[in-house]
Amino acid sequence: MIFNDLREFIAEVDKRKDLKVIEGADWNVEIGLITEWQMSEPNNPLLLFRNIKGYSADYSIATNLFGTPARTALALGMDPAIKRLDIVRNLRDIFGQGFATIAPVEVEHAPVKENIQTGDEVDLYKLPVPKWHAKDGGRYIGTGCAVITRDPDDGSINLGTYRVQVHDKSIATIYMSPGRHGKNMRNKYWERGQNCPAAVAIGMDPILYMGSHSDVPKGICEYDYTGGFRKKPVEVTRGVATDLPIPAMAEIVLEGEIIEKQTVPEGPFGEWTGYYASGERGEAVFKVKSICHRHQPILQGNPPLRSPYFALxxxxxxxxxxxxxxxxxxxxxxxxxxxxxxxxxxxxxxxxxxxxxxxxxxxxxxxxxxxxxxxxxxxxxxxxxxxxxxxxxxxxxxxxxxxxxxxxxxxxxxxxxxxxxxxxxxxxxxxxxxxxxxxxxxxxxxxxxxxxxxxxxxxxxxxxxxxxxxxxxxxxxxx
Ligand SMILES: Cc1cc2nc3c(=O)[nH]c(=O)nc-3n(C[C@H](O)[C@H](O)[C@H](O)COP(=O)(O)O)c2cc1C
Ligand SMILES: [Mn+2]
CATH class of the missing domain: 3.40.1670.10 (UbiD C-terminal domain-like)
Structure with missing residues (x-):
């Protein structure tokens, strides 16, 4: 089974009685704590947080999406009853045989554009952005995300999952480790004295999410990789504040520019090693110029925890x-x-x-x-x-x-x-x-x-x- 967006996946998980709805939790650490607790339990369910404290019922947060081998298999289009080493064996067969990439298609129908805010209407705090771990330096909107950038030299598009912190209504930061494709592209704009256009998609179909944090070789676009893996192209639409191709079925997309000379303190953040190791550093401002989201958007949260099943x-x-x-x-x-x-x-x-x-x-x-x-x-x-x-x-x-x-x-x-x-x-x-x-x-x-x-x-x-x-x-x- 191939899922076209996050909602389809959640609906299928619900059908299989593997979903728990939690009403009234607090975005301030509580949702992170519940996620951490549940992830450490055997057969833990997918968590859907509704009516988040201080937020309208229109917004929800999904976490622990792939917290068990069964949901991981389901997300990958495999039999949920499969053993973990057999998931690896299947992936080895897929990767070993290789697959042809499939380019994304631009579509008219783009649910992500159901709601659009630009200019002064942009307010990241309208979304229930969680503070995941107690000692995080702030609220992180981007963990279940894909950051989309274009290479200014050859026009190629890259997607990478990089953490995105919110600092103000229209100010965020994107932390990219040395060598990341997105970072190399960003630096090329800066070398020309330009800001780097970027889009952050939050909440998407599982395989696109996997593509975004996979070691896809430089030169292969993660959209094409995802299309090839799913054997079905990813549907994209032109951005609102940038001309980047954004996933038409995403839950939320932020667009704007990364500005070299403006920095704010980023971090600390609970990282995949299980520590807050990289601390607080200055990071370039991502000035958000537009927010698009579907009706009743679901913020996808994949906060790093000690279990590697926080990602797909x-x-x-x-x-x-x-x-x-x-x-x-x-x-x-x-x-x-x-x-x-x-x-x-x-x-x-x-x-x-x-x-x-x-x-x-x-x-x-x-x-x-x-x-x-x-x-x-x-x-x-x-x-x-x-x-x-x-x-x-x-x-x-x-x-x-x-x-x-x-x-x-x-x-x-x-x-x-x-x-x-x-x-x-x-x-x-x-x-x-x-x-x-x-x-x-x-x-x-x-x-x-x-x-x-x-x-x-x-x-x-x-x-x-x-x-x-x-x-x-x-x-x-x-x-
Ligand atoms: C939940 C999650 C969070 C991540 N956060 C970051 C991050 O903050 N910075 C980073 O450089 N890589 C992060 N990664 C790893 C990158 O997504 C991964 O290395 C990816 O392959 C990078 O894509 P690229 O090679 O196109 O740059 C994260 C991965 C996951 C699953
Ligand atoms: Mn890449």
Whole structure:
């Protein structure tokens, strides 16, 4: 099933009885707290906040959109009953085979333009913008968003999910990390002494959202990527205050210009690492010139939390991309998994069926090299084929019983990092050295004496299935 906008997705989730409506919550931290609490519960529902304190009933906020593997699968057009590692396997197949991109189509019917405010009518506080985490420096309208910019040289369009803070009725900021495509485009305008036109779409169909925060190579527009992935073009319409193509089915779109010489303090913000690590800095003003929104707009909120399921398939998609990279050169890779509870890339597990000396280490080098995992990856854990890399109990058992520290740990230094790294020492931060080290924990049975390694007491899947078949009835619920 492919969703054309956020509402269709929410309606389908509701139909599946996986939606919770919350009335009367406060935009000031409370909605963030409820989201954090719910995300840590098993089988947590999608949250739709209505009648937000101090706001008209016309505005609502949706959070925890992709908080379970089932909703993640649904959003990706897969069977919600699928196992997490199978989502990765499916994505590996999609990425491995490759898909043709499909350009967006410009449409007449653009619900996002149902309500338009320009000039003095612009007031970002008319929207129930949440303060997500207690120590955030302010209210963030952009987390479930896509920032749209055009390259002034070649006219190409980029979409990126960058956090957007509100500072005044028509003043916001967009924080882009070094190297982001949107930032490179913005800087090109500034080098010419011009302001950078930008549009921020908030609330959109799940795959467009995923496209916006995926590592889509430079030169490929995220609209085209999304169209290719969905096998259906994204519908766009000309902007109101800019001539940027904006998603016709988006809930809300802000348009305006990013101005180099005007800055305001941005941050701190609760980040994906689970810390407020990058602090408060000066950031260029995004002067908002128009707000478009649908009737009864739904503000999409994806505040970073310690669970990676705040975004859509971020860790699953990267696991799949790294797996595709490994498959190109290394045989016997049985699975790649970015540990859910370990802040995306920070711990990557690879399961490999060892076929020759050095095979496992070669897989570790692949992870260190892959574009999907070469960033902010502190641990690579290598496990044998009998270990499910997505099962933390399995992985920890393998580390405890097969990784002998003196011989099975290696350290790579000067690896690619970020100012968002909470463990970056002050002396390195001060000189802009954002590198870190990566430990490789080889928890595979040593290849050379693998066959002499003690046999595990675990029963085989077949043995377990057989016993379940014979005795399962006795344990079935209701008996
Ligand atoms: C919820 C969420 C928030 C994000 N916030 C930021 C951000 O504030 N700044 C940033 O540079 N990247 C942020 N990212 C990561 C970028 O969206 C991602 O790296 C994307 O690929 C960038 O697109 P680009 O390569 O076209 O620049 C965020 C991702 C998600 C899912
Ligand atoms: Mn891009």
């Amino acid at each position: 398939a971020h860790n699953l998609r990267r696991s799949a991309s790294a797996w595709v990279d490994l498959d190109k050169t290394i045989p016997g890779v049985k699975g790649v998994w970015l540990l859910d509870d370990a802040a995306f890339n920070m711990i990557v597990v690879v399961s490999v069926e060892q076929r020759y000396p050095g095979h496992a280490m070669q897989a570790a080098m692949g992870i260190a090299f892959s574009h999907a995992t070469s960033y902010m990856n502190r641990f690579i854990i290598l496990v044998d084929e009998d270990i499910d890399p997505s099962n933390m109990q399995d992985v920890l058992w393998a580390v405890a019983t097969r990784c002998e520290p003196e011989t099975d740990i290696d350290i790579l230094r000067g690896m690619r990092g970020t100012p968002l790294d909470p463990a970056l020492p002050p002396h390195k931060r001060n000189i802009g050295d954002y590198t870190h080290s990566t430990a490789i924990l080889n928890a595979c049975r040593p290849y050379a004496w693998k066959d002499q390694f003690p046999v595990t007491i675990m029963s085989t899947l077949e043995e377990l299935e057989a016993v379940k078949k014979k005795w399962g009835k006795l344990f079935a619920t209701g008996n």
